[in-house]
Amino acid sequence: MLIVHPTSDWADWQSWIEHAITAPGVSYWPEVSGDGRAGYTLSASTGYWGPLVPPHVPEFEYQWYRGGDPIPRATRSTYIPTSADVGEEVWVAVFSPGVALEKSSYGVVVEPPGPVVLTDVSxxxxxxxxxxxAEEITWFADQGITTGYSNGDGTSQYRPFGKVTRDAMAAFLYRYAGEPPVTLPAESAFVDVTPASSDFYDEIAWLAEQGITRGWDTYAGVEYRPFQAITRDAMAAFLFRFAGSPNVVPPATSPFEDVDRISTEFYxxxxWLAETGITTGWDTSTGKEFRPYDPITRDAMAAFIYRYDEVFGEPESEPQAGSTSELSVAELPKPGVRSTPADSSVAPSTSGPFVSCVDASGCSAPELELVKPAGQ
Incomplete structure (x- = not known):
C-alpha cells in the first residue's frame, strides 16, 4: 500500500508523482474544514481520486491523527477536537480499499474553545x-471536572438526568484531584478495562492505584465494570477513600431508615457522608432515607462533589491517601464560604469561562449521536 502526505519528504513525494503519472487519473489531497477550535466539528473531504477508485469500491475509510499518533476511535469523516488537542496538529488520513492507497491532509492546529455554553442547563x-x-453544574464545568457532550458548534450538553457510569466517576475524581501523573501498570488491574476499550483507562488505573476502587473478584479476574451506573453507596465509598479513609467512629444509630450496620456494606x-453534610437524604413519612442502591444522576453527582469541596476544599494534586433528579432542596447545604474556583484540571489556555443558559431562548439542544467524548 502506498501512503502519501502533502508534507512528505522528496523521496516519498517523487514516489507519489510517479504513481500519479502512471495511474489512469490524477488524485488530489483530502482537505480538513471547520472552525478549528476545540468543541467544533472538523470535516474531512476525500479529495479527488478520479478513475483511481473503481465504481464498485465501498466508502472510504478515515483515521484522524493528533501529531503523529492516531486518535482512538476517531474513524469517521468528522471529528470534534477536545481539550487534549489544543495546540496540537490534527489531520486525517483517507484510505481507499479498492486501490490500497492512503492519502493524508494538511494539519490544522487546534485552538482553545470559546466560552463553554451548556444548552440543557438553566x-x-x-x-x-x-x-x-444549575449552580453546582456551573461550578463543575468551571472547574474543568466535566466537559459535557459537544454539539459540534462550540456548545455542549450536560445531560443532567443521565446516569453516572463508573468510568465517568473515575474521570470526575481524577480531574477534581488536578489530573496528577499516573503510573500505568504493565497490565491492567481489571480484565474489563484496557487502553483500547476505555476512553478513561488512565483515570481508572489511577483510581485503582490510589486504592479508591477495588472492583469485583470474578472467575475471569477482577472486574471494574466501567459502563455500569454507579450507585449511591458505591459513590459514598469512593468519596470516603478519596478523602483518605478518615478515622471515624460510625454512629450506633443510623441517620437513615434504609441504612443499617448489619445489612449495609458501606455503613x-x-x-460519614451524612456527618460531613455532603448528604442529608430524603425526608419521608417513616424517616430519612439514603437510598443506597439507586444510581446517581449527573446533576446530583455535581452537587455531591460541589459539597465535598465546600467541606474539604480543593484537593492537592492527589487525594490524601448515587441519587436521582428528585433530590430535595434540603439536601443542598450552601455555607457562606466556599473555595475559590480554580481550573486545576486543564491548562488555562484550553478552557474558557463557563456560561449556562438562563432562559429557553437559544438553548435548544439539537439531535446528535450519543458519542462519549474523551474528557467527559
Whole structure:
C-alpha cells in the first residue's frame, strides 16, 4: 500500500508523482474544514481520486491523527477536537480499499474553545432546561471536572438526568484531584478495562492505584465494570477513600431508615457522608432515607462533589491517601464560604469561562449521536 502526505519528504513525494503519472487519473489531497477550535466539528473531504477508485469500491475509510499518533476511535469523516488537542496538529488520513492507497491532509492546529455554553442547563424555573443544581453544574464545568457532550458548534450538553457510569466517576475524581501523573501498570488491574476499550483507562488505573476502587473478584479476574451506573453507596465509598479513609467512629444509630450496620456494606462510608453534610437524604413519612442502591444522576453527582469541596476544599494534586433528579432542596447545604474556583484540571489556555443558559431562548439542544467524548 502506498501512503502519501502533502508534507512528505522528496523521496516519498517523487514516489507519489510517479504513481500519479502512471495511474489512469490524477488524485488530489483530502482537505480538513471547520472552525478549528476545540468543541467544533472538523470535516474531512476525500479529495479527488478520479478513475483511481473503481465504481464498485465501498466508502472510504478515515483515521484522524493528533501529531503523529492516531486518535482512538476517531474513524469517521468528522471529528470534534477536545481539550487534549489544543495546540496540537490534527489531520486525517483517507484510505481507499479498492486501490490500497492512503492519502493524508494538511494539519490544522487546534485552538482553545470559546466560552463553554451548556444548552440543557438553566437556572430559570420557567425554562424547559431548568435544573435545581444549575449552580453546582456551573461550578463543575468551571472547574474543568466535566466537559459535557459537544454539539459540534462550540456548545455542549450536560445531560443532567443521565446516569453516572463508573468510568465517568473515575474521570470526575481524577480531574477534581488536578489530573496528577499516573503510573500505568504493565497490565491492567481489571480484565474489563484496557487502553483500547476505555476512553478513561488512565483515570481508572489511577483510581485503582490510589486504592479508591477495588472492583469485583470474578472467575475471569477482577472486574471494574466501567459502563455500569454507579450507585449511591458505591459513590459514598469512593468519596470516603478519596478523602483518605478518615478515622471515624460510625454512629450506633443510623441517620437513615434504609441504612443499617448489619445489612449495609458501606455503613461507615455512608454515615460519614451524612456527618460531613455532603448528604442529608430524603425526608419521608417513616424517616430519612439514603437510598443506597439507586444510581446517581449527573446533576446530583455535581452537587455531591460541589459539597465535598465546600467541606474539604480543593484537593492537592492527589487525594490524601448515587441519587436521582428528585433530590430535595434540603439536601443542598450552601455555607457562606466556599473555595475559590480554580481550573486545576486543564491548562488555562484550553478552557474558557463557563456560561449556562438562563432562559429557553437559544438553548435548544439539537439531535446528535450519543458519542462519549474523551474528557467527559
Amino acid at each position: 437556572d430559570n424555573p420557567s425554562s424547559r432546561y431548568y435544573s435545581e443544581f 461507615e462510608e455512608i454515615t
